[in-house]
Amino acid sequence: MSLIRPLVAGNWKMNGLRAALTEVEALTAAHPAPACDVLLCPPATLIGAMVAAAAGGPVSVGGQDCHAAQSGAHTGDTSAEMIADAGGTAVIVGHSERRADHGEDDATVKAKAEAALRANLVAVVCVGETEAERDAGRTLDVVLGQLAGSMPQGATAANTVIAYEPVWAIGTGRVPEIADITEVHDALRKAVSDRLGDGASMRLLYGGSVKPSNAAEIFAVENVNGGLVGGASLKAADFGGIIAAAG
Numbered sequence: 001m002s003l004i005r006p007l008v009a010g011n012w013k014m015n016g017l018r019a020a021l022t023e024v025e026a027l028t029a030a031h032p033a034p035a036c037d038v039l040l041c042p043p044a045t046l047i048g049a050m051v052a053a054a055a056g057g058p059v060s061v062g063g064q065d066c067h068a069a070q071s072g073a074h075t076g077d078t079s080a081e082m083i084a085d086a087g088g089t090a091v092i093v094g095h096s097e098r099r100a101d102h103g104e105d106d107a108t109v110k111a112k113a114e115a116a117l118r119a120n121l122v123a124v125v126c127v128g129e130t131e132a133e134r135d136a137g138r139t140l141d142v143v144l145g146q147l148a149g150s151m152p153q154g155a156t157a158a159n160t161v162i163a164y165e166p167v168w169a170i171g172t173g174r175v176p177e178i179a180d181i182t183e184v185h186d187a188l189r190k191a192v193s194d195r196l197g198d199g200a201s202m203r204l205l206y207g208g209s210v211k212p213s214n215a216a217e218i219f220a221v222e223n224v225n226g227g228l229v230g231g232a233s234l235k236a237a238d239f240g241g242i243i244a245a246a247g
């Protein structure tokens with residue numbers, strides 16, 4: 001890991017009722033001053049309550065998705081402005097589960113990322129190849145293509161984070177070889193540096209079966225600046241172990 005302050009982000013996906021907020025209190029008590037930024041993205045129903053539970057501590061709160069529009073006739077959707085109004089400071093866009101379950105293409109993800117910036121949220125833009133794409137030797141093509149198509153206009157190292165999440169590593173316990181993570185993150189670094197004036201300091205997260213037991217090795221990769229964590233972000237003990245590894 002480089003001099004960039006790492007970010008360890010948790011994506012609770014469709015998990016968590018109010019009772020789970022005790023995990024945030026436990027995390028804050030155990031890690032009052034971590035050596036990385038910490039973000040938790042609960043379901044939209046919990047954003048406001050999590051902001052309250054995390055008050056005064058190091059944990060920032062974000063959404064898992066937003067609509068591209070600010071408001072309007074979009075039943076069931078949440079705008080970036082609503083996430084900000086609830087106290088959120090970031091939003092994940094383009095997660096592979098959104099791309100797969102809701103047919104979101106790069107143009108949709110880009111519009112959502114631009115909505116995030118419009119609302120002064122940090123956009124966490126996800127990219128990643130499927131197993132078939134990796135087996136076909138297309139990993140870099142796919143990931144760099146998604147990056148080019150999903151990057152918001154106006155992106156800077158301060159307002160945009162890229163998360164590389166190989167689809168086949170999500171929730172499977174399978175993690176790419178360190179050499180493979182290195183190859184993709186080096187390519188992402190070159191791409192953001194070529195495109196943005198301050199791309200050299202943009203945070204590039206790895207996601208997919210990050211655990212306390214493998215986090216230190218992954219975070220030691222030069223162009224990995226933290227992680228996007230699913231299952232292991234649900235419990236303070238696990239997530240705390242990953243936060244400690246980012247120090």
Ligand SMILES: O=C(CO)COP(=O)(O)O
Pocket residue numbers: 011095165169170171172173207208209210228229230231232
């Ligand atoms: O999809 C992920 C985070 O967005 C990764 O999920 P897991 O950490 O459960 O593999």
